[in-house]
Amino acid sequence: MHQSPPSMWPDFLVGQLDKPVRVLLIDDDSHMRLVIAQELMNDKRTMLVGQASSVREGRKAIKNHDFDVMLVDLNLGDGDGFALIEYMKSIRPQAQAIIISVMENDDQVLHAFELGASGYLLKNSWFGNYPQAVLEVANGGASITPSLARRLLQRFDTHAAPAARADAAPSVHEHEHAESDPDRLSQREKEVLRLVASGYTSVEIASRLSISSLTVNTHIKNIYRKLQVHTRAQAVRLASLRGLF
Known part of the structure; x- marks a missing residue:
């Protein structure tokens, strides 16, 4: 279940109620997009500014939307999330990227980090934690599972x-x-x-x-x-x- 954000959020952290962290979501699974979108919209510290379901749509969204953090599926129908991380870093170098995937392959994780990703989340293990992951990387942290x-x-x-x-x-x-x-x-x-x-x-x-x-x-x-x-x-x-x- 979704938990409400803490009543006290330090004012020195990114993600204030009057200036939430802007998020771009790219995933070819419509149900997963709905789940993540609802969690982001339920937390006042994060704001969903755009969605896409493929590499082609993702490139357009990256170019057309101002955002702080990109949540991107690793396996998309017409390519992979790696290509979108590279593209994002080339035109929006200040933005952060978090890979979301159903698999946790060490080589893929390392490659994502080498490209500039700040997080790697397993879809089935992180329900209820997408806003937390976004806020962590937006504030200079990294969001990965302890294991x-x-x-x-x-x-x-x-x-x-x-x-x-x-x-x-x-x-x-x-x-x-x-x-x-x-x-x-x-x-x-x-x-x-x-x-x-x-x-x-x-x-x-x-x-x-x-x-x-x-x-x-x-x-x-x-x-x-x-x-x-x-x-x-x-x-x-x-x-x-x-x-x-």
């Missing part, structure tokens, strides 16, 4: 091990350069990145570290700059491959 986050971290650990062994004995010059490198992640930034990798939102990270959400987002922006990435998933993957945590 998926755990599996991805295990994959990162597997890939990071050979890299860590290769870098186990750096030269004196490399060591000195690393110590003096101003772009090296700080301990606090590593803490934030670990929590991001575990699937926590900016608000949850702030609570765990006893700092403000604005400070968390500042740390995340600094992490992006230092690692030269554009999404949380890219930051987590690169940091793991480099053995930064």
Whole structure:
């Protein structure tokens, strides 16, 4: 059942009653579109601005609608959601994308994140949580299931091990350069990145570290700059491959 949004919604978060998060929904399943649309419309913090049922319609909708978050099915009748993420990022780079799918394939998830997606939801596991997912990514978070986050971290650990062994004995010059490198992640930034990798939102990270959400987002922006990435998933993957945590 749908739960009403909390009576108190912090004014520093995106998704206020007078300025809800605008959502574009793309899914070729008419029943699923109806379910998701109803949930979004029932939450005053989110507003459905457009719908589409195919890649062709999705391209038109992306071009014609102003939106903040795109919920897109992975498997569409005339193509896949990956193509729409790429298209969205090319013309609306500030918008966020969440994949919705009936399957949770690790390789597909990683590919979606590499393209710039901020979330990956299983349709059958997330009823009642679409507005929550939208609000999470709109506020700088990532929306994935805990089981998926755990599996991805295990994959990162597997890939990071050979890299860590290769870098186990750096030269004196490399060591000195690393110590003096101003772009090296700080301990606090590593803490934030670990929590991001575990699937926590900016608000949850702030609570765990006893700092403000604005400070968390500042740390995340600094992490992006230092690692030269554009999404949380890219930051987590690169940091793991480099053995930064």
